[in-house]
Amino acid sequence: MAKDTISVTDNRTGKTYELPIENGTIRAMDLRQIKVDKEDFGLMTYDPSLGNTASCKSAITFIDGDKGILRYRGYPIDQLAEKSTYLETAYLIVKGELPNREHLDAWTYNITMHTMLHENTKKFMEGFRYDAHPMGMLVGTVAALSTFYPDAKDIHDIECRRLQVRRLIGKMPTIAAYAYRYSLGLPYVQPDNELTYCGNFLSMLFRMTERNYKPNPVLERALEVLFILHADHEQNCSANAMRAVGSSRVDPYSATAAAAAALYGPLHGGANEEAVNMLQEIGSADKIPAFIKSVKAGERKLMGFGHRVYKNYDPRAKIIKKIAYEVFEVTGRNPLIDVAVELERIALEDEYFISRKLYPNVDFYSGIIYQALGFPASLFPVLFAIPRTSGWLAQWAENVIDPDQKITRPRQIFTGEAERSYVPIETRPAPQTLERKLLRGRL
Ligand code: SDX
Secondary structure, eight states, rough: OSSSEEEEETTTTTEOOOEOOBTTBBOOOGGGGGGSSSSSOOOOOOOOGGGTOOOOOSSSSSETTTTTEEETTTEEEHHHHHHHHHHHHHHHHHHHHOOHHHHHHHHHHHHTTTTOHHHHHHHHTTTTTTTTOOOHHHHHHHHHHHHHGGGGGGGTTTHHHHHHHHHHHHHHHOOOOOOHHHHHHHOOOOTTTOOHHHHHHHHHOOSSSSSSSSOHHHHHHHHHHHHHHOOOSSHHHHHHHHHHHTTTOOOHHHHHHHHHHTTTTTTTTTHHHHHHHHHHHHHHHHHHHHHHHHHHHHSSSSSSBBOOSSOOOOOHHHHHHHHHHHHHHHHOOOOOHHHHHHHHHHHHHHHHHHHTTTOOHHHHHHHHHHHHHHGGGGHHHHHHHHHHHHHHHHHHHHHHOOOOOOOOOOOOOOOOOOOOOOOGGSSSSHHHHHHHHTTTTTO
């Protein structure tokens, strides 16, 4: 009977070690016993960017990158996108089960009661330049919220965690809307508790002088589905940031600000903004061959393409592409869709992309919809952060209560100087020698 172990022979010593295999992994700490002598620290793994390292055990989201499968707590993403709402999906992600009617109503009420921001938050936000990027405003404002809720530090108290979860999910759309209105010099629109989560967000963004804002139901549903699709995605860069920062036992506002900062990057959630900017730069289908050539020459990336896990079509991209045409029925066709569809067609027939298993990801088509909905490209990463807040909080809470987890503290392979003694300034090398040393990519 095959044993769930791996035998490792260290050829430096001829010794063999038997390591247990659990969930398709070996514990990295089991390698530390492999030493050449008793002075030896023991073996470690070297895994830059953690491409082959399970950093945690999680029951929240399952992805099969080869098959293009994505499930939240076991439910396939296409079923949730078709049948659920964002708040119901957020409940599922955070609590682990679909709510019954009573629990969904209570969850919706509790979040709705936390959509308002402390008046001082507005003053804080108005300290940003008029042209501040809304994602930078969101990161800063979420971090600032930690000063309004000092009780949030009691992270081992489940009721305290639950209260901060409601506050953050409730307040993210308000912060986003305030950042947008501030950028246009428009007055803020207070939350309208009569509207749905997405309807209220659209109201805070776009309401002008009308007494009661009524969102277009097609656009409201499109935003709801986009929020469902962006709610979580297992151990992506920002979820990892949330867990790592949260592992120091800091409050969830500070951890969420760190996660939003990670999402802001153009290789992560900032890609939706970059993808639309790229499509606009290409401008028309006849310019695509020249652009593809520049990508294949390594001069730039095809933004919205590729994924660390999906080596097949991102299931979310398929759904988003379909929604685009539903939105265009109301808003009018965004001509960038023609450039995007042709770009996808050409790329998916090109050996460079095929050999690297590069397919459209969640960010390739989402920006085209957001633009058709009237959002500026700079708001796109914020539109990613709002729904992802429920995923970040679920990952954070799972990490807080996981007995396997301690403060995140990786090791390193040291490549620096061996010990050397202090040198008085008078005897240090001449500037040109020092300059060459510094220019050797060390700064
Ligand atoms: C998100 O992790 C998640 O789950 C994230 C996310 C989520 O929901 O949380 O799904 C959201 O962040 C989606 C990704 C959005 N980013 C982009 O669209 C930016 C463009 N994509 C790339 O930067 C890249 O594909 C990444 C960052 C997404 C993934 O990069 P990897 O896994 O580190 O892959 P890699 O850089 O090692 O690429 C492998 C090869 C390289 O070529 P070679 O060196 O082998 O010749 O593929 C090439 C890369 O140059 N490549 C691309 C490319 N992506 C990878 N070439 C051109 N265009 C691209 N987009």
